[in-house]
Amino acid sequence: MEVRRGDGSVFRGVLMPKHETSHPDTVVIKLGNGYNIGVLVGEGDDIVVKGSLRPGTPGALVPLLEEPLQPAEERVYIIGAGGTIASRVDYETGAVKPYLDASELATTIPELQRYASIEAEQLFSILSEDMKPSMWEAIVDRAARVLEAGYDGVVVAHGTDTMAFTASALSFAFHKGLPSPVILTGSQRSSDRPSSDAAFNLTASVLAASRAPFAEVAVVMHGETGDTYALAHRGVRVKKMHSSRRDAFQSVNDKPLARIYPFEGRVEMLRDDYRRRGESGLEVDNGFEERVALVKHFPGLISEVIDALLDRGFKGIVVEGTGFGHVSSDAIKSIERARDQGVPIVITTQTVFGRVNLNVYSTGRKMLAAGAIPAGDMTSEAAYAKLSWILARTRELEVVRKMFQRNLAGEVSERHILRLYRHIGGV
Template identity: 40%
Template sequence: MSNSTKNEFEGYKPQSIKILKKFGAKTWSKIRIKTKSNTIPSEGIILPRNQFAPDGFVEIKLKNGYNIGIPLDSTTEIEVLSQEPKMEVKFDPTKISKNKKLPNIALLGTGGTISSRLDYVTGAVIPAFEPSELYTAVPELANVCNLETDVVFKIFSENMKPKYWLKLAKNIAKKVNAGVDGIMIAHGTDTLAYSSAALSFLLSDLKVPVVLVGSQRSSDRPSSDAAMNLLNAATVAGNADLAEVVVSMLGSSAHDYGLIHRGTRVRKMHSSTRHAFRSIDSSPLGMVRDGEIKFFTEDIKRRPNNDIETTAAKNIEEKIGLIYGYPGISCELIDFYVDKGYKGLVLAGTGLGHFPNDTFNSLKRAVDEEIPVVMTVQTIWGYTGMDVYEPGRKMQAIGVIPGQNMIPEVAFAKLSWILGNYDNPVEIKKLITTDIAGEITAREPMNGYQILQGVEDQINFLK
């Protein structure tokens, strides 16, 4: 394919190019298209196609801002309405002056949907982390804070690693001690809860809020939650009387408020909905609506009156295994982690914290080799109860440590921190079973678990 053809049909493949050429259409053509399966014509601008996308489709941007893919075949009819110039998002590079009345916030970027915009030249999502870019994309930020930004990573959140948590913690400590009023961390939502838990342990003596924030839908979509989540997180980071790690994400499908979740008690509970995050075995600390913060509890760490130094842990242990129990799980899986030199294991057991008897010898081997083994529950809600049934008692006798009501990924992050900084077995066990950052609670809220599965109107509460 010649360079001129590539430029006219960016990302498209032979079958699609043949049909587009037939009607004189190319990338950035404004078209009206009709097919056998899509008899009502669609109107939009042809966008570049992802190089990994299958042949036989055209991608257009509709007037309402959505991108759709339309199959191309022998029934396709295309009318070229005009040839549009290449779309590029332009940001005003003018320096933004600081407002002395507003808090100074540092926004650390790690990647993810919230820290990106659509590049219409390539059709790809790219980072957008200059302050001028963010203020242009979300101009309301200028009424909330003075923003400085720093790109720490440019990764999808599934590529996050424990060593990155440590680098992030050290960066946060440096900026907090330099005098910022709050920290925001833009993060992909898939592993956001892992990172919030890890930072809760890696940072000591916090004196400002550290607020992790993400978005479920990219900023080029009309239904994006990025702008509201950023505004809510900035409000919390700059103004909340809070000195701990939290997550701020949408709290309802109505897009009208955000919830503030403790960093060690939060989990992403839906793969795609915008209000995907929930506090587990707990209630949210508070909410943000229209720039106002309301706390639901007094059980929060407040900004200290004295000037203390925030510190980050020196090390982190990366060789921690997280193993979910399931029917038929083999002892070989546990032996694998031991053989590969893993330093700690977190088990997500069934029920009250159970693993099959077949694995006990391997669990004993791990404990005998001074590998801490922590039991959590895969039910997500609830506590380990390893004194109730005989298998639980046997595992405790072996040396498996009950993880109380730590969420499995929180126990994973906590063990990574502990084993990176402590080596005394007695001290390690004590730290595992001690509440450090709200990861272990004395009780769960009475109404926290009640989920009626969409049948509220069919239940008579008076009977």
């Protein structure tokens, strides 16, 4: 829309919902630069309406289009899997609930058509914290059928909270063969809020799905606080590192795949070692075991936690140990008990960065002797999804160990690159 004021000034952008407390004669407009302004509209001013103007429209990325877009030739399919990107505020309770469906999302962001013609469907409508391994399977199935139908790429709109788990799960299910990108994206603010990052992330994701040279499972989210670029993180390497910032997602112990510039339509690769688009056919290996737990060491009774999970019949346990991956000495008997019951215990580290090494200290050596499986520099999210994927294929402990220690989807490196770590805290 445009506001043409009597003094000759013109404000152009997308109409946004406004706070109940604002002046009744103002309109809130999201400008092309991403900022929202409130414009007081007087008697001598004109409001010119163009295009879709429903309140709740996610913020547009580019100044309002004068001409209808010529849709790009590429075809991208958006699978809605819930989360904030498809949520809006419930004005009765004030809380955010799942609401928009994927096709509504797509039609309210006409800029997506710059990079692909879009089809969309809502697979399910849940909040991120309710994601389960059985839903990973449903997403894999749907994405596989889409890729079989010849689409250039898939975008999964997903809650951000558990996105790293789902991205890892999809990476393992597709690691044997994937011809095109499968991009997970979401937003940190719901689509009907002026500050929503939904449009930016979705546009960057459609661009990556339609044109990026990599054929991998990746998470595409804001790469910095501004609206310059998104980062494409390898699905098995990504972690949500902040509860609310737009640039919450980071690659852990590894470099991201690419920078994605949604305004410029440009994909800048940051590494060479990726699976190329069209390099392999589609080979899906779907299926996840749900009875896997993820717990962490603490200075107390971690042995009792492991014992309790064994009592309840969990089939695999990932333990975030301390530092190099240690648990207390009195928990070694619980690791032995797990081995005797045929339950694999995988060890990651709660430091987030760095790697598990059970060969340095005496405790680690005892843990190895008791049967613990070290996860190297894998994230806890990737280790959890990997163990769940393996346990749906075999429960033979030695086979689990061998499969776990094989690098399937880039989730682990032999050598740790120390410089991929910087101080984030305060100074």
